[in-house]
Amino acid sequence: MNEDRARILKESVAFINRLQLLSAFFEEEIVYKIYLRSQIIHRSFENNTEIDINKLELFHLQFTSSVIELLKKIKKSNEQKIKLIYDEIDLNTALVEKLHNSTSNEADFDEERAEHIKKINLSIQNLYNNLSDYSKDNPFAKNINEFAIRYAKEFFHDITTDVFNQLIHHDSDDVYKNAYATIHKKLLGIQCKYNFKNTFIGGLRSGDEVLEVYKIMGTSKYFVYYGESRLFLLCDIATIQNVDWKNTVSKKVKIIQDMEDRNCLLETQVTITKSYISEDAKQLLTAYYDKIEDVSFLENITNIDVQANILKTMLNTDLM
Structure with missing residues (x-):
């Protein structure tokens, strides 16, 4: 027992x-x-x-x-x-x-963006001189559209075709046009007043079509540049919805960040x-x-x- x-x-x-x-x-x-x-x-x-x-x-x-x-x-x-x-x-x-192995260098984008802004500013100033009969030369800097071609896929924000069409729509009476470009009359006047100083705030992409969005420094005015038609138009930034302008990283980097957060x-x-x-x-x-x-x-x-x-x-x- x-x-x-x-x-x-x-x-x-x-x-x-x-x-x-x-x-x-x-x-x-x-x-x-x-x-x-x-x-x-x-x-x-x-x-x-x-x-x-x-x-x-x-x-x-x-x-x-x-x-x-x-x-x-x-x-x-x-x-x-x-x-x-x-x-x-x-x-x-x-x-x-x-993705890390195939991601474009963010530093390269920042560096080329700064150079591209200089090209845009100079091109608009040259266009002003051209339209004022001070010059007959092509106002655009060399390879002006290369920046968008290179970075649109990764860095530009997607928009619908309707939004894209609204942004490039304009009346012929409201623009100056010559063999090189088309630009809003009001935009050209503001550019002259503020010494052709602009800053790139982001790009937009609808299929294969791309737009660049700029802010005129010292103002609350924005405009888009449509490289395909060499078109400069004022725009209401508020009409471009569902775009985070503060997000300047590439789509691949955003995916990487999301995946790391998910992990x-x-x-x-x-x-x-x-x-x-x-x-x-x-x-x-x-x-x-x-x-x-x-x-x-x-x-x-x-x-x-x-x-x-x-x-x-x-x-x-x-x-x-």
């Missing part, structure tokens, strides 16, 4: 140790409470030889083993979910590395998922705890019909 008692107590310690490990893993209050209550039950038998030791064995076989099985099932389910999360992280990382969120999700227990599972664990906390629990443990194990049903349902 003493050998059976020693064996049952030893096996009980093993059950308690497994519960302790699981409670430390999940860091969930109800799991800690179950572990502590199970430990109290164990000590009750350990310190009182008059209590039927077989009830302790039955308690672990019928109850503790079920809750351990449940927690292991939840842990395994969480691990499978985490594997899927890490698969997504790996795919995102591979895409980021691929940060996924890493956080891994931490949360690792020890996640659903609310339904918590409710059943709470019901289990309430049962083993009942002072009359051990007295009725041998009555299988009365003490039907609530976790048996749980283990056969999808509560992960």
Whole structure:
């Protein structure tokens, strides 16, 4: 009999140790409470030889083993979910590395943008002289459209065909036109007044068509340059919706940033998922705890019909 008692107590310690490990893993209050209550039950038998030791064995076989099985099932389910999360992280990382290898140099864009602004400013000034009969030479700087051709795909904002058509629409009475270019009369007057100083705020792209958008420095006026037709027109910047003018990074760099942000969120999700227990599972664990906390629990443990194990049903349902 003493050998059976020693064996049952030893096996009980093993059950308690497994519960302790699981409670430390999940860091969930109800799991800690179950572990502590199970430990109290164990000590009750350990310190009182008059209590039927077989009830302790039955308690672990019928109850503790079920809750351990449940927690292991939840842990395994969480691990499978985490594997899927890490698969997504790996795919995102591979895409980021691929994009890094093919992304245009942001410094090159900034440098060429500064040079291109100088070309535009000089070209408009030359056009003014040309229209004023001070010069008959081609007013445009060499390769004036090369900047847009090179960077439109990655750096310009997408717009609809309707918006594009609205931006280039103009009345012939409102523009100056010669063999080289077309420009709004009001725009040319403002350019002269403010010494042909403009700054590039962004590009627009509709299919293969591209527009460059500029702000006249010292004013709140904007204009577009349509390189295909050498067209300069004033525009209302507010009519160009869904464009973040502050975003000057390329589309590829934006994708890289989004993927890196996504991976940060996924890493956080891994931490949360690792020890996640659903609310339904918590409710059943709470019901289990309430049962083993009942002072009359051990007295009725041998009555299988009365003490039907609530976790048996749980283990056969999808509560992960």
